Amino acid sequence: MADILDQLYPPHTAEDWDSVGLVCGDLDSTVTTVLCALDPTIDVVYEAIEIGAQMIITHHPLFLTGIHSVARATLGGRVIHESIAHGIALFNAHTNADQANPGVSDALAALLGVTDCVPLVPGDRVDTGIGRVGRLKDPMSLSDFAERVATSLPGSAAGIRVAGDPHQQISMVAVCGGSGDFLLPLAANLADCYVTSDLKHHKVLDHPRDLCALIDVPHYSSEWPWVPMVASLINLKSQGTVTCVVSTISTDPWTMHFTN
Numbered sequence: 026m027a028d029i030l031d032q033l034y035p036p037h038t039a040e041d042w043d044s045v046g047l048v049c050g051d052l053d054s055t056v057t058t059v060l061c062a063l064d065p066t067i068d069v070v071y072e073a074i075e076i077g078a079q080m081i082i083t084h085h086p087l088f089l090t091g092i093h094s095v096a097r098a099t100l101g102g103r104v105i106h107e108s109i110a111h112g113i114a115l116f117n118a119h120t121n122a123d124q125a126n127p128g129v130s131d132a133l134a135a136l137l138g139v140t141d142c143v144p145l146v147p148g149d150r151v152d153t154g155i156g157r158v159g160r161l162k163d164p165m166s167l168s169d170f171a172e173r174v175a176t177s178l179p180g181s182a183a184g185i186r187v188a189g190d191p192h193q194q195i196s197m198v199a200v201c202g203g204s205g206d207f208l209l210p211l212a213a214n215l216a217d218c219y220v221t222s223d224l225k226h227h228k229v230l231d232h233p234r235d236l237c238a239l240i241d242v243p244h245y246s247s248e249w250p251w252v253p254m255v256a257s258l259i260n261l262k263s264q265g266t267v268t269c270v271v272s273t274i275s276t277d278p279w280t281m282h283f284t285n
């Protein structure tokens with residue numbers, strides 16, 4: 026199973042600061058049922074136990090900074106304890122899944138109807154890299170495209186935010202699953218609209234929004250499209266030996282939204 030994942034998402038393409046691969050578990054264990062989710066939360070582990078999965082694949086790592094304890098009382102420790110107690114391996118593909126083709130931003134682009142995509146920042150190969158830019162088959166106004174973004178992505182309490190003229194025609198669209206404000210200047214040069222998450226006030230304020238409108242979506246929503254994509258890729262590559270199930274749990278931490 027880890028072989029298939031390493032083929033899809035070569036570990037060496039991950040950023041130096043990142044944490045990817047097996048978090049706990051035994052590479053020699055037999056895996057027949059896998060649960061795919063965005064985050065390795067305790068609720069996701071309980072879901073894996075319920076469906077009898079031997080492995081959980083997530084995008085985000087359980088640990089990204091140095092830790093000194095996996096005591097059960099800690100959030101991460103509980104995940105580790107429950108996983109090991111139930112024979113469940115934890116595996117994650119993070120920035121290596123951002124780089125890959127098809128990767129996290131390809132899944133987002135596909136869901137929004139953005140086609141003929143190329144990377145915003147090329148990676149190892151010409152078709153891999155960070156972010157994507159492509160075109161809408163039928164150009165539309167910013168407000169219509171924002172409506173499409175809102176209805177295509179999984180529902181969230183936070184909703185989506187738009188910066189730009191609602192009547193602006195959108196043809197070229199740049200996307201970046203996850204926190205993508207570092208790609209703003211590149212996106213502005215190439216696209217009429219940039220869809221990403223975690224955009225900061227000053228970045229948006231200083232950005233030429235008349236050239237490139239911005240749509241800020243919840244981090245969870247922007248990366249969620251990768252989850253069903255990795256599940257179907259594994260189902261295909263394992264040739265029926267593994268059943269990959271898409272988690273039904275939302276790990277979006279935001280639960281309420283008030284318009285003020």
Ligand SMILES: [Zn+2]
Nearest residue numbers: 203204244248
């Ligand atoms: Zn992320």
